[in-house]
Amino acid sequence: MSLVETIKKISFFNNLNEEQLSIIASFSSISKYSSKSILFYESEVNQNLLFLVDGLLKIYKFDKFGNEIFLYHVYKNSMISELSSLNSNDIYCFSNAEFIDESTILSVNFEKLYEYFLSKNILTKELMENLLNKTQQLQCIINRELVFDATAKVAFMLNQDLEMFNKLKRQEVSFMLHIQPETLSRVLKKLSREEIINIENGDIVIINQNALSSIFKGIAV
Structure with a gap:
């Protein structure tokens, strides 16, 4: 090429x-x-x-x-x-x-x-569009590190980066999100019980996008 x-x-x-x-x-x-x-x-x-x-x-x-x-x-x-x-x-x-x-x-x-x-x-x-996107990305990082609790961190990554979430090992995901692997497991089970996600052969499938987004946006479903 x-x-x-x-x-x-x-x-x-x-x-x-x-x-x-x-x-x-x-x-x-x-x-x-x-x-x-x-x-x-x-x-x-x-x-x-x-x-x-x-x-x-x-x-x-x-x-x-x-x-x-x-x-x-x-x-x-x-x-x-x-x-x-x-x-x-x-x-x-x-x-x-x-x-x-x-x-x-x-x-x-x-x-x-x-x-x-x-x-x-x-x-x-x-x-300018690229620089504005990077500014928005920085705002998301600030929210993730300073504002979001564990559930919001997981929901945000599932919403923004589902392919990467499924590609990585759970331990790698918890490391990236700065939460314990046990906490990640509990959050995924909670989201599954609430019918926001399904876990199929180890991969996450989102079944209620609005409910997932509301977790980190603070919007009632």
């Missing part, structure tokens, strides 16, 4: 024509990563805007005791980088990033992207 064809797989660039895609390709590159490898560490600085073409990426931090704190997953066809300013070519890493699956990364030089596109009001809407 050519570089231009790879760029076309990222919806961020959907509105560009062939000439514009070729310009993007002239200051971009593709990298392959194996599972468990590290993309970047917290406090690193680079000059490239990063996109996940294929694969799965885990974003996390460490607390003062060295314990890993899971933040969120990045899925294919997503922008990874978190911009803090458009007035600097330096892109700071505010967390750590580790690959869960074999993955492909598209790296786009931010200075060139700004020169040829953003400064001409091209791709600015797409960039």
